[in-house]
Amino acid sequence: MTRILPDDLAHALATRAVHAGQVADPLAGAVMTPIYQTSTYRQEGLGKHKGYEYARTQNPTREALERNVAALEGGNHGFAFGSGLAALDAILKLFKAGDHVVSGESVYGGSMRLMRQIFEPYGLLVTFVDSRETANFERALTPATKLIYCETPTNPMMFLTDLRAVGDLAAARGVLLAVDNTFATPIFQRPLEFGADIILHSTTKYLNGHSDMVGGLLVTTRDDVAERLGFIQNASGAVPGPMDCWLALRGTKTLPLRMRQHDANGRRIADWLKGHPAVKKLYYPGLPSHPQYELAKRQMSGFGGMVSFDVGDLSLARKLVERVRIFQLAESLGGVESLIGHPASMTHASVPKALRDDMGLTDSLVRLSVGIEEVEDLIGDLEQAMR
């Protein structure tokens, strides 16, 4: 179980991003945390060691990342996993057959698949609700409910959940609240401050920011939850390797800078798309036309680089994603490079079509992960493809 260092919360976010969780290298004084590429540690005698026995259980590079992200979220404990879904898997293992989870329905397709196709057959009960209305969570609660789970903004519909209201509801009813903060990152949204108990990240995305590793991370302030998550992390063993932890740790150092640029570019592109005749619907929480714009301003300090829009016709969507030159057609998001995706056939293909249609996740919906390139080049690229 990894706990932040005594001074990790002492400074502002940009300083935490660079320094939190990292200790001076005892051997050479290396300024950057070394990659402890080892599976085991030499012991001086029976039961005599430096606190490290076996690398599934403890690894210094992993611990530095866990502390760093925990400090960025304002939490006390961090747990790194081999992917974002492995992190969600660990949350769901806090519960047993017969326990009930209420989840937003517009979550990442793989998150819904994990709950529906892995955990429901084991007896976990899951109800999916429209997470834009707190009353929907409240109505779905039963005496067996142990967890409210939401993603805000959601992938790819950019629906928001009112974190304060759902945090209050969870506290009043004695259930845990876990929030997937992958899209907003702690730079723009801090769910622990609204009452969340657990934060989930796919570190694959903005935290790493360079599209060169896959990972997940959980943060909590609660010692009881941390105790259990630490046990699950070790007992189930879905831990990341030290190289991937190091890559993510390198990424978080520039997270505040990168998010500022993603946000500036995202706003500019959303603004440009707003006036384009081919765009039938546009989903970006930073636009006054977004139905939850007031909520976005209340609980987010920036809106980021994720922009979804509907061009009304699958063949037009296909042409667009195939004709862009700077944007690349690819799964994933949050890297420095701009990506374009088709959620219905890519990230959300495992979500039943009826539910996709219900949410507005049509076959003609396109999702942009706006990178940090020169924004006028990105607009020029979209313009030539849309022409």
Ligand SMILES: Cc1ncc(COP(=O)(O)O)c(C=O)c1O
């Ligand atoms: C919002 C969100 N949460 C979780 C995940 C799962 O993360 P990973 O792909 O690292 O398992 C994703 C992946 O796209 C995501 O977009």
